[in-house]
Amino acid sequence: MCLAIPGRIVEFLPAASHLAVVEVGKVRRKVNIDLLREDGLAIDDWVLIHVGFAMSKIGVAEAEEQMRLLAMLGEDKQAMEELEGYRFG
Amino acid sequence: MKFVDEFRDPKLIRQAAQEIRRLANPDRHYRLMEVCGGHTHAIYRFALQDVLPPNIELVHGPGCPVCVLPMGRVDDGLSLARDHGVILAAFGDMMRVPGRTGSPLEHKARGADIRMVYSPLDALKLARENPDREVVFFAIGFETTAPSTALTLRAARQLGVRNFSVFCNHVTIIPAIRAILDSPDMRVEAFIGPGHVSTVIGCRAYEFICRDYGKPLVTSGFEPLDVLQSIVMILRQLEEGCARVENQYARVVPWEGNLPALRAMAEVFELRPFFEWRGLGFISQSALRIRDDYADWDAERRFSMPGVRVTDPKAAQCGEVLKGVLKPHQCKLFGRECTPEHPIGALMVSSEGACAAYYNYAMRKSDAVAV
Ligand code: SF4
Numbered sequence: 001m002c003l004a005i006p007g008r009i010v011e012f013l014p015a016a017s018h019l020a021v022v023e024v025g026k027v028r029r030k031v032n033i034d035l036l037r038e039d040g041l042a043i044d045d046w047v048l049i050h051v052g053f054a055m056s057k058i059g060v061a062e063a064e065e066q067m068r069l070l071a072m073l074g075e076d077k078q079a080m081e082e083l084e085g086y087r088f089g
Numbered sequence: 090m091k092f093v094d095e096f097r098d099p100k101l102i103r104q105a106a107q108e109i110r111r112l113a114n115p116d117r118h119y120r121l122m123e124v125c126g127g128h129t130h131a132i133y134r135f136a137l138q139d140v141l142p143p144n145i146e147l148v149h150g151p152g153c154p155v156c157v158l159p160m161g162r163v164d165d166g167l168s169l170a171r172d173h174g175v176i177l178a179a180f181g182d183m184m185r186v187p188g189r190t191g192s193p194l195e196h197k198a199r200g201a202d203i204r205m206v207y208s209p210l211d212a213l214k215l216a217r218e219n220p221d222r223e224v225v226f227f228a229i230g231f232e233t234t235a236p237s238t239a240l241t242l243r244a245a246r247q248l249g250v251r252n253f254s255v256f257c258n259h260v261t262i263i264p265a266i267r268a269i270l271d272s273p274d275m276r277v278e279a280f281i282g283p284g285h286v287s288t289v290i291g292c293r294a295y296e297f298i299c300r301d302y303g304k305p306l307v308t309s310g311f312e313p314l315d316v317l318q319s320i321v322m323i324l325r326q327l328e329e330g331c332a333r334v335e336n337q338y339a340r341v342v343p344w345e346g347n348l349p350a351l352r353a354m355a356e357v358f359e360l361r362p363f364f365e366w367r368g369l370g371f372i373s374q375s376a377l378r379i380r381d382d383y384a385d386w387d388a389e390r391r392f393s394m395p396g397v398r399v400t401d402p403k404a405a406q407c408g409e410v411l412k413g414v415l416k417p418h419q420c421k422l423f424g425r426e427c428t429p430e431h432p433i434g435a436l437m438v439s440s441e442g443a444c445a446a447y448y449n450y451a452m453r454k455s456d457a458v459a460v
Contacts, residue, residue: 032210038349052237059340
């Protein structure tokens, strides 16, 4: 639950849905982007995802680093499980 | 020592370790507290203590949300599923946390309708899919997680979902740090500040630690190099005799935090006058409850719960470990009655919990950083 998962924004859904589609590895899932509304998100931006919400905008280097860290901590599988487990979108 | 070759730039790690040894005054003993459970996990996983000179001691802080939840709150949550027949939705981390009459997982096996979810929005979806049932989300977490619960409650109100409510157990990190600073048996020279909590609350919130208590705090990333660099930054401050907030994790943590997240929290939650933390006792204004505007979605107002206080099993020393007074292996139950397979305390359940981290890595073989 304390995981922060890096994902790349590939599609914005209508504003009323508060959602965007992110891609992590080969998996695509919808996440809520309300917390980053003021950050001027764009397609191909990277974000850190926590319990279904994009929490912070990060650079591509940080995204790679976060992926590697999850793997080093043995939490990469858990992170993908979490992402694939989101049912709300 | 085994060397993990996926580490970025081992040379930098070596340099940081050397710098730490140069800066550490051999006549002093340094106790540095990592506030966040994510750091505890990384520190054990990479055996960072082994890289440090013996007079630098890392003390594990209260930043694991399932670990600080008193058993009575677990029992209260479970009573919703058992006595009120609700669908109780909880994060996976909660499923194995022991209550007095067993964990959520055990209650589920006995027939209670408890579902694991990965997001509070999944719990809201369950409510919309089951309009004839009451769905309660068992909310836990620090400021990293609280904004997502707030936005979920906002969505529930906007959508008019009436069969959804939240059992709110969100806690705030600042009062816990203050309680540790005020605790007479606690000696900490400086803090390795939380990474992801700080993305929400920013760095300014920690300034009182430096101003009023004269202790440095450095918010830190989670890689071995991050933690070592943060320790270098702390030791430099201690050497200069100053105390300020510094941001080692600026690539992710904005100094001002996340304003929409803070606004969402302020709209939906208010501070409780006091809240009980496992190990730290009652701390005033240290937890969030749901505001009157959202009373219809507050499980504590919609359902009667026993609200009893449950003391931990006598021999369990979770409290002392949470405060950093004891190391996990010093608990009498560690590795005997209490293991990750049969946990007695929550610290043995969560990967962020000091006991589980110690059991999984220190007891076996961690991937130590070569220096
Ligand atoms: S070993 Fe078990 S009982 Fe002892 S402090 Fe850790 S979690 Fe608590």
